[in-house]
Amino acid sequence: MPELGEVIYYAKRWSPGIGEPIGSVQLNEAKRIFRDCDTVALAKSLIGDSLCERRTHGKRIAFRTQRGDWLGLHLGMTGRLRAEAPTYEPQRHDHLVLRTCSRALVFEDARLFGRVHFSVGSEPEGWAALPPEPSDIAFTRAYFQAILERHSKAPLKAVLLRQECFPGVGNWMADEILWRARLRPNRPASSLNRRQAGDCYTKVREVCQDARKVIGGEEQEELPGFHNDLIPESWLFRHRWRDGGTCPQTGKPLVRETIGGRTTCWSPAWQH
DNA sequence: GGAGATGTTTCAAG
DNA sequence: GCTTGAAACATCTC
Numbered sequence: 001m002p003e004l005g006e007v008i009y010y011a012k013r014w015s016p017g018i019g020e021p022i023g024s025v026q027l028n029e030a031k032r033i034f035r036d037c038d039t040v041a042l043a044k045s046l047i048g049d050s051l052c053e054r055r056t057h058g059k060r061i062a063f064r065t066q067r068g069d070w071l072g073l074h075l076g077m078t079g080r081l082r083a084e085a086p087t088y089e090p091q092r093h094d095h096l097v098l099r100t101c102s103r104a105l106v107f108e109d110a111r112l113f114g115r116v117h118f119s120v121g122s123e124p125e126g127w128a129a130l131p132p133e134p135s136d137i138a139f140t141r142a143y144f145q146a147i148l149e150r151h152s153k154a155p156l157k158a159v160l161l162r163q164e165c166f167p168g169v170g171n172w173m174a175d176e177i178l179w180r181a182r183l184r185p186n187r188p189a190s191s192l193n194r195r196q197a198g199d200c201y202t203k204v205r206e207v208c209q210d211a212r213k214v215i216g217g218e219e220q221e222e223l224p225g226f227h228n229d230l231i232p233e234s235w236l237f238r239h240r241w242r243d244g245g246t247c248p249q250t251g252k253p254l255v256r257e258t259i260g261g262r263t264t265c266w267s268p269a270w271q272h
Numbered sequence: 273g274g275a276g277a278t279g280t281t282t283c284a285a286g
Numbered sequence: 287g288c289t290t291g292a293a294a295c296a297t298c299t300c
Contacts, residue, residue, distance in 0.1 A: 003278055032295075059279080077279050078297080093297090111297050113279055154290065163280080171278050241278095261291065263276080 002059060002075040004168030004208060005215025010081040011054055011061045011073075012217070017083055018051050018063075020100035028095045032112040036125075042118035045069050046098065051105075058133060058167025062124045072124030076113030082106045133167050134208040144201045152190030156200070158260030159189045166204065172237055173211060175265050177203045179236040179247075184271045185259045210235075240265040 002010060025043040027034070046065065053064040061073040061081075073081070088104040090097050096107040096116055107116065117124050132138035147166075151159045160166055160174035169177070178185050181203040183196060192200060212218045214230060231237050236254075239245040245254045247267035256265050 006278075074279085077277070079279095111277090111279090111295085113295070113297095115280090151289075158290080161279090173278085261293095262279090 002077075002079060003170030003173050003211065004058065005211030007059050007061060007075060007168065008056050008212060008216030008218065010075060010079075011056050013081045013083055014051070014063070014105045015054070015083075017098065017100045017103040017105045018054065020102060021048060021050050022046050022098050022100055024099045026090060026097040026099070028090070031095055033095045033107075033109060033114055033116055035115070037116050037118050039118075041120060042071070042116070045118070045120060046071070050100070051098075057127070057130050058163055059170070060126070060167075062127060068121055070117075070119050070122070070124040070127075072115075072117030072119070072127070073107060074115040076109055076111060076115065078111040079107065079109035079114035082108065131164055131167060134169070134204050135212065139205070141198070141201050144204070145197060148189040148192065148197060153188055155186045155260050156183060156189055156192075157185035157262070157264050160204070161260060161262065168208060168211075169204070171262050171264075172240065173207050174262075175240060176236050177207045179267060179271060180207065182271050184268075185264045185266050236265065236267075 025046050027039055027043065045067070049065045049067050049069065051063040051071070052066050055062045055064070059074060061075070063071045065071070084104040084106055086099055086102060086104055088097070088106065090106070091108070093110045094106050094108045098105040107114070119125060132143070147159065151162070156178060157174055160169050160177060161171070175185070177200070181196070181200045183192070183200060228238065234248055236248065239248060239254060245265070246252060247254055247270055250267060250269045252267065252269045254265050254267055256263055258264065
């Protein structure tokens with residue numbers, strides 16, 4: 001599930017436990033999730049400490065602790081964070097549970113594509129030199145153009161999915177961007193004229209902003225609920241998964257095919 | 273039973 | 287050395 005907006009959404013679900021001392025750490029070890037994590041250090045260090053700062057970048061989440069350590073999380077394809085009652089009993093797919101007096105903070109992931117990192121006294125691995133997020137001021141038109149030129153032969157869809165270029169953009173966001181920019185997903189990245197590249201740049205930023213606001217609830221006090229009704233009918237998102245879905249612009253059938261190694265939904269009559 | 277799923281890594285080929 | 291594309295990963299749902 002998790003792309004930019006969902007990542008922010010799930011990260012916020014641990015908020016009720018922030019600032020509260022961690023009484024116990026429970027983990028399901030010998031799992032892919034912990035493949036490059038020192039689980040002994042994690043458990044030992046977190047007990048008695050508390051989470052004090054939440055950060056997200058693209059699809060990554062990190063929590064800084066009071067003592068200055070960092071817990072890094074990646075949700076993979078099916079990862080989720082939840083806050084449960086303090087007596088919560090972990091289920092089969094719950095891999096990490098942090099208990100405070102008022103909550104059990106749970107990381108679950110059925111498919112095990114997610115990851116947990118822990119670093120003592122420093123930033124989590126890979127957070128030292130991060131590329132600008134599309135909503136960042138540093139994500140300029142020229143920066144975007146350089147990405148298109150670097151990956152000139154690759155289909156636009158594949159380029160948009162590159163996390164070192166467009167952190168946070170996932171499969172549905174890439175399709176949404178291309179649909180709003182009216183560009184065919186299989187166009188080579190360098191085939192756009194100046195106007196098309198400009199449109200694509202604008203839509204990348206727009207979709208990222210929309211995801212933050214509508215799904216991540218960045219401008220709201222309360223966490224939004226999580227159901228499709230939140231997403232406007234005018235987005236491709238609402239139509240893309242259903243068989244027989246139609247383009248909200250043309251009313252004609254949407255097409256699904258594999259482009260850039262992923263299922264891609266697009267509107268042939270609308271995108272050129 | 274089979275196909276496909278909103279992600280990343282790894283490897284081979286160009 | 288760089289870019290690109292395909293396969294692998296593990297489990298659930300339709």
